[in-house]
Amino acid sequence: MKTANIGIIGSGIVGSATGKGLKDLGNNVSFYDIDISKIEDLKKQGLQATTDLESVVKNSEIFFICVPTPDNNRKIDLGIMESAVSELSKECRKKPDYFLLVVKSTVIPTTTENIIIPLIEKYSNKKVGNDLGVCFNPEFLRESNPYEDFKNPDRIVIGEYDKKSGDVLEQLYLPFKCPIIRTNLRTAEMTKYANNCFYATKISFFNEIHLMCKEIGIDSNIIRKVVQMDKFYKNHPWEHGHSFGGKCLPKDLNAIIAFFDQYNIHDPMLLKAVRKVNEDICTLNAAEVESSQQAALHPPEKELFFGNHDFVYKSHRAEDY
Ligand SMILES: NC(=O)c1ccc[n+]([C@@H]2O[C@H](COP(=O)([O-])OP(=O)(O)OC[C@H]3O[C@@H](n4cnc5c(N)ncnc54)[C@H](O)[C@@H]3O)[C@@H](O)[C@H]2O)c1
Known part of the structure:
Protein backbone atom coordinates (compact mmCIF):
# COMPACT_ATOMS: atom_id res chain seq x y z
CA MET A 1 0.00 0.00 0.00
CA ASN A 195 -27.79 4.53 12.10
CA ASN A 196 -28.13 6.95 15.01
CA CYS A 197 -31.88 7.40 14.61
CA PHE A 198 -32.26 3.62 14.66
CA TYR A 199 -30.42 3.40 18.00
CA ALA A 200 -32.47 6.28 19.37
CA THR A 201 -35.73 4.68 18.20
CA LYS A 202 -34.80 1.30 19.67
CA ILE A 203 -34.15 2.84 23.08
CA SER A 204 -37.33 4.93 22.95
CA PHE A 205 -39.29 1.87 21.85
CA PHE A 206 -38.26 -0.12 24.91
CA ASN A 207 -38.82 2.94 27.08
CA GLU A 208 -42.36 3.12 25.77
CA ILE A 209 -42.85 -0.58 26.55
CA HIS A 210 -41.34 0.12 30.00
CA LEU A 211 -43.79 2.99 30.65
CA MET A 212 -46.72 0.85 29.53
CA CYS A 213 -45.62 -2.09 31.70
CA LYS A 214 -45.04 0.09 34.74
CA GLU A 215 -48.62 1.31 34.67
CA ILE A 216 -50.03 -2.21 34.96
CA GLY A 217 -47.42 -3.86 37.20
CA ILE A 218 -45.33 -5.76 34.63
CA ASP A 219 -41.52 -6.11 34.89
CA SER A 220 -40.28 -4.73 31.55
CA ASN A 221 -36.87 -6.41 31.99
CA ILE A 222 -38.52 -9.78 31.41
CA ILE A 223 -40.28 -8.39 28.33
CA ARG A 224 -37.03 -7.02 26.90
CA LYS A 225 -35.18 -10.30 27.45
CA VAL A 226 -37.91 -12.32 25.73
CA VAL A 227 -38.05 -9.95 22.72
CA GLN A 228 -34.25 -9.99 22.46
CA MET A 229 -34.23 -13.81 22.25
CA ASP A 230 -36.44 -13.81 19.14
CA LYS A 231 -34.53 -15.63 16.39
CA PHE A 232 -36.42 -13.78 13.62
CA TYR A 233 -35.49 -10.38 15.04
CA LYS A 234 -32.15 -10.08 13.16
CA ASN A 235 -33.60 -10.46 9.67
CA HIS A 236 -37.17 -9.34 9.93
CA PRO A 237 -36.85 -5.61 10.71
CA TRP A 238 -34.52 -4.90 7.77
CA GLU A 239 -37.34 -5.16 5.25
CA HIS A 240 -38.77 -1.90 3.99
CA GLY A 241 -40.49 -0.26 1.05
CA HIS A 242 -43.80 -1.95 1.74
CA SER A 243 -46.20 -1.98 4.65
CA PHE A 244 -46.39 -4.69 7.25
CA GLY A 245 -49.49 -6.81 7.16
CA GLY A 246 -50.38 -10.42 7.71
CA LYS A 247 -52.71 -11.89 10.25
CA CYS A 248 -51.09 -10.63 13.43
CA LEU A 249 -48.99 -7.44 13.19
CA PRO A 250 -51.78 -4.89 12.37
CA LYS A 251 -54.30 -6.66 14.63
CA ASP A 252 -51.99 -6.84 17.66
CA LEU A 253 -50.73 -3.29 17.23
CA ASN A 254 -54.32 -2.03 17.15
CA ALA A 255 -55.28 -4.11 20.18
CA ILE A 256 -52.48 -2.92 22.47
CA ILE A 257 -52.97 0.75 21.45
CA ALA A 258 -56.72 0.46 22.03
CA PHE A 259 -56.20 -1.15 25.44
CA PHE A 260 -53.99 1.68 26.70
CA ASP A 261 -56.23 4.32 25.10
CA GLN A 262 -59.36 2.83 26.66
CA TYR A 263 -58.08 2.99 30.21
CA ASN A 264 -56.21 6.22 29.63
CA ILE A 265 -53.15 4.77 31.38
CA HIS A 266 -50.26 5.63 29.08
CA ASP A 267 -50.44 7.11 25.61
CA PRO A 268 -48.34 4.76 23.40
CA MET A 269 -47.16 7.55 21.08
CA LEU A 270 -44.42 5.61 19.35
CA LEU A 271 -46.72 2.67 18.57
CA LYS A 272 -49.27 5.12 17.15
CA ALA A 273 -46.51 6.61 14.99
CA VAL A 274 -45.58 3.10 13.84
CA ARG A 275 -49.18 2.56 12.76
CA LYS A 276 -49.30 5.94 11.01
CA VAL A 277 -46.10 5.26 9.04
CA ASN A 278 -47.53 1.91 8.00
CA GLU A 279 -50.74 3.54 6.81
CA ASP A 280 -48.75 6.20 4.91
CA ILE A 281 -46.58 3.66 3.08
CA CYS A 282 -49.74 1.72 2.21
CA THR A 283 -51.32 4.83 0.70
CA LEU A 284 -48.13 5.74 -1.14
CA ASN A 285 -47.68 2.26 -2.59
CA ALA A 286 -51.31 2.17 -3.71
CA ALA A 287 -50.85 5.57 -5.43
CA GLU A 288 -47.65 4.35 -7.11
CA VAL A 289 -49.37 1.22 -8.42
CA GLU A 290 -52.21 3.43 -9.71
CA SER A 291 -49.80 5.86 -11.42
CA SER A 292 -47.70 3.09 -12.97
CA GLN A 293 -50.89 1.61 -14.40
CA GLN A 294 -51.78 5.05 -15.77
CA ALA A 295 -48.24 5.50 -17.14
CA ALA A 296 -48.51 2.18 -18.95
CA LEU A 297 -51.71 3.43 -20.57
CA HIS A 298 -50.36 6.94 -21.35
CA PRO A 299 -46.54 6.94 -21.62
CA PRO A 300 -45.00 10.41 -20.94
CA GLU A 301 -43.75 12.37 -23.95
CA LYS A 302 -40.47 13.31 -22.25
CA GLU A 303 -38.53 11.76 -19.36
CA LEU A 304 -37.91 14.11 -16.43
CA PHE A 305 -34.39 14.09 -14.99
CA PHE A 306 -34.02 14.21 -11.24
CA GLY A 307 -30.35 13.29 -11.01
CA ASN A 308 -27.99 14.65 -8.37
CA HIS A 309 -27.05 17.89 -10.02
CA ASP A 310 -30.61 18.76 -10.95
CA PHE A 311 -31.60 18.42 -7.29
CA VAL A 312 -28.62 20.47 -6.12
CA TYR A 313 -29.58 23.23 -8.51
CA LYS A 314 -33.21 23.27 -7.38
CA SER A 315 -32.56 23.05 -3.67
CA HIS A 316 -30.00 25.80 -3.96
CA ARG A 317 -32.21 28.26 -5.74
CA ALA A 318 -35.60 28.05 -4.08
CA GLU A 319 -36.41 31.59 -5.22
CA ASP A 320 -36.67 30.34 -8.83
CA TYR A 321 -39.99 28.70 -7.92
N1 LIG B 1 -17.88 11.68 19.41
C1 LIG B 1 -18.39 10.67 18.73
O1 LIG B 1 -18.60 9.58 19.27
C2 LIG B 1 -18.69 10.83 17.28
C3 LIG B 1 -18.90 9.68 16.51
C4 LIG B 1 -19.14 9.82 15.16
C5 LIG B 1 -19.23 11.09 14.58
N2 LIG B 1 -19.05 12.20 15.37
C6 LIG B 1 -19.13 13.50 14.71
O2 LIG B 1 -17.78 13.93 14.44
C7 LIG B 1 -17.67 15.34 14.56
C8 LIG B 1 -16.61 15.69 15.58
O3 LIG B 1 -17.00 15.16 16.81
P1 LIG B 1 -15.98 14.97 18.02
O4 LIG B 1 -16.72 14.18 19.04
O5 LIG B 1 -14.66 14.50 17.55
O6 LIG B 1 -15.85 16.48 18.53
P2 LIG B 1 -14.76 17.06 19.53
O7 LIG B 1 -15.36 18.25 20.16
O8 LIG B 1 -14.23 15.96 20.40
O9 LIG B 1 -13.57 17.50 18.57
C9 LIG B 1 -13.67 18.52 17.64
C10 LIG B 1 -12.36 19.27 17.60
O10 LIG B 1 -12.44 20.26 16.58
C11 LIG B 1 -11.72 21.39 17.03
N3 LIG B 1 -12.08 22.57 16.26
C12 LIG B 1 -13.12 23.42 16.44
N4 LIG B 1 -13.10 24.38 15.50
C13 LIG B 1 -12.06 24.11 14.71
C14 LIG B 1 -11.52 24.75 13.55
N5 LIG B 1 -12.06 25.84 13.02
N6 LIG B 1 -10.41 24.21 12.99
C15 LIG B 1 -9.83 23.13 13.52
N7 LIG B 1 -10.29 22.49 14.61
C16 LIG B 1 -11.39 22.97 15.19
C17 LIG B 1 -12.06 21.48 18.51
O11 LIG B 1 -11.11 22.26 19.21
C18 LIG B 1 -12.04 19.99 18.90
O12 LIG B 1 -10.76 19.59 19.36
C19 LIG B 1 -19.09 15.84 14.91
O13 LIG B 1 -19.76 16.16 13.73
C20 LIG B 1 -19.73 14.61 15.54
O14 LIG B 1 -21.13 14.63 15.43
C21 LIG B 1 -18.77 12.09 16.69
Whole structure:
Protein backbone atom coordinates (compact mmCIF):
# COMPACT_ATOMS: atom_id res chain seq x y z
CA MET A 1 0.00 0.00 0.00
CA LYS A 2 1.23 3.50 -0.87
CA THR A 3 1.53 5.63 2.27
CA ALA A 4 -0.27 8.97 2.30
CA ASN A 5 0.37 12.32 3.94
CA ILE A 6 -2.71 13.07 5.98
CA GLY A 7 -3.88 16.24 7.70
CA ILE A 8 -6.47 15.99 10.47
CA ILE A 9 -8.52 19.17 10.82
CA GLY A 10 -10.08 19.09 14.29
CA SER A 11 -8.27 16.68 16.60
CA GLY A 12 -10.93 15.81 19.15
CA ILE A 13 -12.50 12.38 19.66
CA VAL A 14 -13.08 11.52 15.99
CA GLY A 15 -10.04 13.38 14.62
CA SER A 16 -7.52 11.86 17.02
CA ALA A 17 -8.91 8.31 16.64
CA THR A 18 -8.88 8.68 12.83
CA GLY A 19 -5.37 10.12 12.75
CA LYS A 20 -3.91 7.57 15.16
CA GLY A 21 -5.61 4.68 13.34
CA LEU A 22 -4.32 5.83 9.95
CA LYS A 23 -0.84 6.46 11.36
CA ASP A 24 -0.76 2.86 12.66
CA LEU A 25 -1.21 1.77 9.03
CA GLY A 26 2.03 3.53 8.09
CA ASN A 27 0.70 6.89 6.89
CA ASN A 28 2.25 10.24 7.85
CA VAL A 29 -0.32 12.11 9.91
CA SER A 30 -0.30 15.76 11.05
CA PHE A 31 -2.92 16.86 13.55
CA TYR A 32 -4.30 20.40 13.49
CA ASP A 33 -6.62 22.03 16.02
CA ILE A 34 -7.40 25.54 17.21
CA ASP A 35 -7.29 24.28 20.80
CA ILE A 36 -3.68 24.43 21.99
CA SER A 37 -4.35 21.99 24.85
CA LYS A 38 -5.39 19.27 22.36
CA ILE A 39 -2.21 19.87 20.38
CA GLU A 40 0.02 19.76 23.47
CA ASP A 41 -1.62 16.52 24.51
CA LEU A 42 -1.05 14.90 21.11
CA LYS A 43 2.57 16.09 21.08
CA LYS A 44 3.11 14.46 24.48
CA GLN A 45 2.01 11.19 22.85
CA GLY A 46 4.82 11.62 20.30
CA LEU A 47 2.46 12.66 17.48
CA GLN A 48 3.00 15.41 14.95
CA ALA A 49 0.56 18.15 15.95
CA THR A 50 0.33 21.91 15.43
CA THR A 51 -1.90 24.96 15.52
CA ASP A 52 -0.26 26.12 12.28
CA LEU A 53 -2.72 25.29 9.49
CA GLU A 54 -0.37 26.42 6.74
CA SER A 55 2.24 23.77 7.56
CA VAL A 56 -0.36 20.98 7.73
CA VAL A 57 -1.79 21.99 4.35
CA LYS A 58 1.67 22.15 2.81
CA ASN A 59 2.61 18.66 3.98
CA SER A 60 -0.65 16.77 3.32
CA GLU A 61 -2.60 15.55 0.30
CA ILE A 62 -5.58 14.05 2.13
CA PHE A 63 -7.47 16.08 4.75
CA PHE A 64 -10.03 14.73 7.20
CA ILE A 65 -12.38 17.39 8.52
CA CYS A 66 -13.48 16.32 12.00
CA VAL A 67 -14.77 19.53 13.58
CA PRO A 68 -17.92 19.75 15.74
CA THR A 69 -21.38 20.09 14.16
CA PRO A 70 -23.34 20.84 17.35
CA ASP A 71 -27.02 21.14 18.05
CA ASN A 72 -28.40 24.66 18.27
CA ASN A 73 -32.07 25.05 19.10
CA ARG A 74 -32.72 21.51 17.86
CA LYS A 75 -31.05 22.17 14.51
CA ILE A 76 -27.58 21.45 13.20
CA ASP A 77 -25.18 24.38 13.61
CA LEU A 78 -22.74 24.41 10.70
CA GLY A 79 -20.93 27.57 11.81
CA ILE A 80 -17.76 25.78 12.95
CA MET A 81 -17.74 23.54 9.88
CA GLU A 82 -18.18 26.52 7.55
CA SER A 83 -15.35 28.48 9.12
CA ALA A 84 -13.01 25.45 9.26
CA VAL A 85 -13.70 24.63 5.58
CA SER A 86 -13.22 28.27 4.55
CA GLU A 87 -9.89 28.57 6.40
CA LEU A 88 -8.66 25.24 5.05
CA SER A 89 -9.70 26.13 1.50
CA LYS A 90 -7.89 29.50 1.63
CA GLU A 91 -4.69 27.69 2.61
CA CYS A 92 -5.24 25.19 -0.21
CA ARG A 93 -5.10 27.94 -2.87
CA LYS A 94 -1.34 27.46 -3.11
CA LYS A 95 -1.44 23.68 -3.46
CA PRO A 96 -0.05 22.75 -6.87
CA ASP A 97 -1.21 19.10 -7.03
CA TYR A 98 -4.47 17.18 -6.75
CA PHE A 99 -5.60 16.64 -3.15
CA LEU A 100 -8.63 15.17 -1.35
CA LEU A 101 -10.91 16.70 1.29
CA VAL A 102 -12.83 14.17 3.37
CA VAL A 103 -15.70 15.35 5.54
CA LYS A 104 -15.94 13.06 8.57
CA SER A 105 -18.09 15.25 10.81
CA THR A 106 -21.76 14.32 10.82
CA VAL A 107 -23.69 16.62 8.47
CA ILE A 108 -27.24 16.41 7.20
CA PRO A 109 -27.85 15.00 3.69
CA THR A 110 -26.96 17.44 0.86
CA THR A 111 -24.66 19.57 3.09
CA THR A 112 -21.47 18.47 1.35
CA GLU A 113 -22.95 19.20 -2.08
CA ASN A 114 -24.83 22.40 -1.27
CA ILE A 115 -22.71 24.09 1.40
CA ILE A 116 -19.25 22.56 1.72
CA ILE A 117 -18.29 22.20 -1.97
CA PRO A 118 -19.35 25.78 -2.86
CA LEU A 119 -17.24 27.06 0.09
CA ILE A 120 -14.24 25.00 -0.99
CA GLU A 121 -14.47 26.32 -4.56
CA LYS A 122 -15.00 29.91 -3.44
CA TYR A 123 -12.06 30.05 -1.02
CA SER A 124 -9.59 27.73 -2.76
CA ASN A 125 -10.26 29.14 -6.21
CA LYS A 126 -10.10 25.55 -7.43
CA LYS A 127 -12.58 23.24 -9.10
CA VAL A 128 -13.79 20.14 -7.31
CA GLY A 129 -13.42 17.19 -9.67
CA ASN A 130 -10.45 18.76 -11.49
CA ASP A 131 -8.07 20.17 -8.89
CA LEU A 132 -9.26 18.26 -5.87
CA GLY A 133 -11.58 15.48 -4.81
CA VAL A 134 -14.25 15.46 -2.10
CA CYS A 135 -15.64 12.59 -0.06
CA PHE A 136 -18.04 12.25 2.85
CA ASN A 137 -16.96 9.42 5.11
CA PRO A 138 -19.18 8.94 8.18
CA GLU A 139 -17.63 7.73 11.40
CA PHE A 140 -19.48 5.10 13.43
CA LEU A 141 -17.18 4.94 16.46
CA ARG A 142 -18.41 5.22 20.03
CA GLU A 143 -17.27 8.07 22.25
CA SER A 144 -16.35 5.55 24.97
CA ASN A 145 -13.93 3.57 22.79
CA PRO A 146 -12.95 5.73 19.80
CA TYR A 147 -9.51 4.41 18.86
CA GLU A 148 -10.43 0.71 19.09
CA ASP A 149 -13.70 1.33 17.24
CA PHE A 150 -11.94 3.19 14.44
CA LYS A 151 -9.44 0.35 14.07
CA ASN A 152 -12.16 -2.34 14.01
CA PRO A 153 -14.94 -1.08 11.77
CA ASP A 154 -17.76 -3.38 10.71
CA ARG A 155 -18.18 -1.36 7.51
CA ILE A 156 -16.71 1.73 5.87
CA VAL A 157 -18.94 4.09 3.89
CA ILE A 158 -17.37 6.27 1.21
CA GLY A 159 -19.59 8.96 -0.24
CA GLU A 160 -17.79 10.27 -3.30
CA TYR A 161 -18.09 13.37 -5.47
CA ASP A 162 -16.65 11.34 -8.34
CA LYS A 163 -14.88 8.03 -8.89
CA LYS A 164 -11.40 9.49 -8.54
CA SER A 165 -12.19 10.92 -5.08
CA GLY A 166 -13.56 7.56 -3.92
CA ASP A 167 -10.60 5.65 -5.38
CA VAL A 168 -8.10 7.77 -3.43
CA LEU A 169 -9.98 7.27 -0.15
CA GLU A 170 -10.55 3.57 -0.73
CA GLN A 171 -6.79 3.07 -1.14
CA LEU A 172 -6.33 4.37 2.39
CA TYR A 173 -8.89 1.96 3.82
CA LEU A 174 -7.83 -1.18 1.92
CA PRO A 175 -5.98 -2.70 4.92
CA PHE A 176 -9.27 -2.82 6.87
CA LYS A 177 -10.91 -6.21 6.51
CA CYS A 178 -14.51 -5.08 6.31
CA PRO A 179 -16.98 -4.22 3.54
CA ILE A 180 -16.42 -0.84 1.89
CA ILE A 181 -19.63 0.71 0.58
CA ARG A 182 -19.15 3.35 -2.12
CA THR A 183 -22.02 5.66 -2.85
CA ASN A 184 -22.86 9.29 -3.58
CA LEU A 185 -22.36 12.07 -1.03
CA ARG A 186 -25.91 12.47 0.25
CA THR A 187 -26.48 8.72 0.68
CA ALA A 188 -23.35 8.49 2.80
CA GLU A 189 -24.49 11.48 4.87
CA MET A 190 -27.84 9.78 5.45
CA THR A 191 -26.30 6.46 6.57
CA LYS A 192 -24.98 8.11 9.71
CA TYR A 193 -28.37 9.62 10.59
CA ALA A 194 -30.24 6.39 9.87
CA ASN A 195 -27.79 4.53 12.10
CA ASN A 196 -28.13 6.95 15.01
CA CYS A 197 -31.88 7.40 14.61
CA PHE A 198 -32.26 3.62 14.66
CA TYR A 199 -30.42 3.40 18.00
CA ALA A 200 -32.47 6.28 19.37
CA THR A 201 -35.73 4.68 18.20
CA LYS A 202 -34.80 1.30 19.67
CA ILE A 203 -34.15 2.84 23.08
CA SER A 204 -37.33 4.93 22.95
CA PHE A 205 -39.29 1.87 21.85
CA PHE A 206 -38.26 -0.12 24.91
CA ASN A 207 -38.82 2.94 27.08
CA GLU A 208 -42.36 3.12 25.77
CA ILE A 209 -42.85 -0.58 26.55
CA HIS A 210 -41.34 0.12 30.00
CA LEU A 211 -43.79 2.99 30.65
CA MET A 212 -46.72 0.85 29.53
CA CYS A 213 -45.62 -2.09 31.70
CA LYS A 214 -45.04 0.09 34.74
CA GLU A 215 -48.62 1.31 34.67
CA ILE A 216 -50.03 -2.21 34.96
CA GLY A 217 -47.42 -3.86 37.20
CA ILE A 218 -45.33 -5.76 34.63
CA ASP A 219 -41.52 -6.11 34.89
CA SER A 220 -40.28 -4.73 31.55
CA ASN A 221 -36.87 -6.41 31.99
CA ILE A 222 -38.52 -9.78 31.41
CA ILE A 223 -40.28 -8.39 28.33
CA ARG A 224 -37.03 -7.02 26.90
CA LYS A 225 -35.18 -10.30 27.45
CA VAL A 226 -37.91 -12.32 25.73
CA VAL A 227 -38.05 -9.95 22.72
CA GLN A 228 -34.25 -9.99 22.46
CA MET A 229 -34.23 -13.81 22.25
CA ASP A 230 -36.44 -13.81 19.14
CA LYS A 231 -34.53 -15.63 16.39
CA PHE A 232 -36.42 -13.78 13.62
CA TYR A 233 -35.49 -10.38 15.04
CA LYS A 234 -32.15 -10.08 13.16
CA ASN A 235 -33.60 -10.46 9.67
CA HIS A 236 -37.17 -9.34 9.93
CA PRO A 237 -36.85 -5.61 10.71
CA TRP A 238 -34.52 -4.90 7.77
CA GLU A 239 -37.34 -5.16 5.25
CA HIS A 240 -38.77 -1.90 3.99
CA GLY A 241 -40.49 -0.26 1.05
CA HIS A 242 -43.80 -1.95 1.74
CA SER A 243 -46.20 -1.98 4.65
CA PHE A 244 -46.39 -4.69 7.25
CA GLY A 245 -49.49 -6.81 7.16
CA GLY A 246 -50.38 -10.42 7.71
CA LYS A 247 -52.71 -11.89 10.25
CA CYS A 248 -51.09 -10.63 13.43
CA LEU A 249 -48.99 -7.44 13.19
CA PRO A 250 -51.78 -4.89 12.37
CA LYS A 251 -54.30 -6.66 14.63
CA ASP A 252 -51.99 -6.84 17.66
CA LEU A 253 -50.73 -3.29 17.23
CA ASN A 254 -54.32 -2.03 17.15
CA ALA A 255 -55.28 -4.11 20.18
CA ILE A 256 -52.48 -2.92 22.47
CA ILE A 257 -52.97 0.75 21.45
CA ALA A 258 -56.72 0.46 22.03
CA PHE A 259 -56.20 -1.15 25.44
CA PHE A 260 -53.99 1.68 26.70
CA ASP A 261 -56.23 4.32 25.10
CA GLN A 262 -59.36 2.83 26.66
CA TYR A 263 -58.08 2.99 30.21
CA ASN A 264 -56.21 6.22 29.63
CA ILE A 265 -53.15 4.77 31.38
CA HIS A 266 -50.26 5.63 29.08
CA ASP A 267 -50.44 7.11 25.61
CA PRO A 268 -48.34 4.76 23.40
CA MET A 269 -47.16 7.55 21.08
CA LEU A 270 -44.42 5.61 19.35
CA LEU A 271 -46.72 2.67 18.57
CA LYS A 272 -49.27 5.12 17.15
CA ALA A 273 -46.51 6.61 14.99
CA VAL A 274 -45.58 3.10 13.84
CA ARG A 275 -49.18 2.56 12.76
CA LYS A 276 -49.30 5.94 11.01
CA VAL A 277 -46.10 5.26 9.04
CA ASN A 278 -47.53 1.91 8.00
CA GLU A 279 -50.74 3.54 6.81
CA ASP A 280 -48.75 6.20 4.91
CA ILE A 281 -46.58 3.66 3.08
CA CYS A 282 -49.74 1.72 2.21
CA THR A 283 -51.32 4.83 0.70
CA LEU A 284 -48.13 5.74 -1.14
CA ASN A 285 -47.68 2.26 -2.59
CA ALA A 286 -51.31 2.17 -3.71
CA ALA A 287 -50.85 5.57 -5.43
CA GLU A 288 -47.65 4.35 -7.11
CA VAL A 289 -49.37 1.22 -8.42
CA GLU A 290 -52.21 3.43 -9.71
CA SER A 291 -49.80 5.86 -11.42
CA SER A 292 -47.70 3.09 -12.97
CA GLN A 293 -50.89 1.61 -14.40
CA GLN A 294 -51.78 5.05 -15.77
CA ALA A 295 -48.24 5.50 -17.14
CA ALA A 296 -48.51 2.18 -18.95
CA LEU A 297 -51.71 3.43 -20.57
CA HIS A 298 -50.36 6.94 -21.35
CA PRO A 299 -46.54 6.94 -21.62
CA PRO A 300 -45.00 10.41 -20.94
CA GLU A 301 -43.75 12.37 -23.95
CA LYS A 302 -40.47 13.31 -22.25
CA GLU A 303 -38.53 11.76 -19.36
CA LEU A 304 -37.91 14.11 -16.43
CA PHE A 305 -34.39 14.09 -14.99
CA PHE A 306 -34.02 14.21 -11.24
CA GLY A 307 -30.35 13.29 -11.01
CA ASN A 308 -27.99 14.65 -8.37
CA HIS A 309 -27.05 17.89 -10.02
CA ASP A 310 -30.61 18.76 -10.95
CA PHE A 311 -31.60 18.42 -7.29
CA VAL A 312 -28.62 20.47 -6.12
CA TYR A 313 -29.58 23.23 -8.51
CA LYS A 314 -33.21 23.27 -7.38
CA SER A 315 -32.56 23.05 -3.67
CA HIS A 316 -30.00 25.80 -3.96
CA ARG A 317 -32.21 28.26 -5.74
CA ALA A 318 -35.60 28.05 -4.08
CA GLU A 319 -36.41 31.59 -5.22
CA ASP A 320 -36.67 30.34 -8.83
CA TYR A 321 -39.99 28.70 -7.92
N1 LIG B 1 -17.88 11.68 19.41
C1 LIG B 1 -18.39 10.67 18.73
O1 LIG B 1 -18.60 9.58 19.27
C2 LIG B 1 -18.69 10.83 17.28
C3 LIG B 1 -18.90 9.68 16.51
C4 LIG B 1 -19.14 9.82 15.16
C5 LIG B 1 -19.23 11.09 14.58
N2 LIG B 1 -19.05 12.20 15.37
C6 LIG B 1 -19.13 13.50 14.71
O2 LIG B 1 -17.78 13.93 14.44
C7 LIG B 1 -17.67 15.34 14.56
C8 LIG B 1 -16.61 15.69 15.58
O3 LIG B 1 -17.00 15.16 16.81
P1 LIG B 1 -15.98 14.97 18.02
O4 LIG B 1 -16.72 14.18 19.04
O5 LIG B 1 -14.66 14.50 17.55
O6 LIG B 1 -15.85 16.48 18.53
P2 LIG B 1 -14.76 17.06 19.53
O7 LIG B 1 -15.36 18.25 20.16
O8 LIG B 1 -14.23 15.96 20.40
O9 LIG B 1 -13.57 17.50 18.57
C9 LIG B 1 -13.67 18.52 17.64
C10 LIG B 1 -12.36 19.27 17.60
O10 LIG B 1 -12.44 20.26 16.58
C11 LIG B 1 -11.72 21.39 17.03
N3 LIG B 1 -12.08 22.57 16.26
C12 LIG B 1 -13.12 23.42 16.44
N4 LIG B 1 -13.10 24.38 15.50
C13 LIG B 1 -12.06 24.11 14.71
C14 LIG B 1 -11.52 24.75 13.55
N5 LIG B 1 -12.06 25.84 13.02
N6 LIG B 1 -10.41 24.21 12.99
C15 LIG B 1 -9.83 23.13 13.52
N7 LIG B 1 -10.29 22.49 14.61
C16 LIG B 1 -11.39 22.97 15.19
C17 LIG B 1 -12.06 21.48 18.51
O11 LIG B 1 -11.11 22.26 19.21
C18 LIG B 1 -12.04 19.99 18.90
O12 LIG B 1 -10.76 19.59 19.36
C19 LIG B 1 -19.09 15.84 14.91
O13 LIG B 1 -19.76 16.16 13.73
C20 LIG B 1 -19.73 14.61 15.54
O14 LIG B 1 -21.13 14.63 15.43
C21 LIG B 1 -18.77 12.09 16.69
